[in-house]
Amino acid sequence: MRYLLSWHIREDEMRQRSPAWREEIMAFLAQFEDELFVHSELDWVEVLDPESHAIVVGPDAEIRNGFYNESGKPSARVWAIRVENRERAVEIAAKFAGQLDTWIEVRESLPGAQRP
Template identity: 80%
Template sequence: MRYILSWHIRESELRDRSPAWREEVVAFLARFEDELFERSELDWVEVLDPESHAVIVGPGAEVRHGFYNEGGKPSARVWGIRVAHRDRALEVAATLAGQLDTWIEVRECLPGAQRP
């Protein structure tokens, strides 16, 4: 089963955290992603630009600055994982949530969207 895990956080929240916290998180993520990769559970990971660099494109190709869900937090990092069952995806997300001190969004990738 494939899942997408998303970490949502505002740019200002990252700046408000201590340099020590940011260094700890970067080190944790490097180790954590290596472990997932070694277990053949990590398909890919993307680190996204902060929301200050985001643009949205609307009908008629109108371009605006900002991210789509301005009422919520923008995505900062996204992981594509492949695990045997949902419980493992939730376990991975719980580890991230505990270390990052936030909520992690978990969504299954539907079979119709998967390509060889």
């Protein structure tokens, strides 16, 4: 089964955290992502620009600054994982959530979307 895990955080929230926290988080992410890759559970990771660099494109190619869900938090990092079951996806998300001190969105990628 394939799942997408998303970490949502605002740019100003990241700035409010201490440099030591940010360094610890980056070290954790590098190590844990490597572990998932070694166990063939990590397909890919995307680290996204902060929301200050985001745009949205609407009908007729209208462009606006910002991210789509302005009342929520923008995505900061997305992981595509391939695991045996939902419970394992939740276990991985819980480790991210505990270390990042936030909620992690977990969504199954439907089989029809997995085309080469």
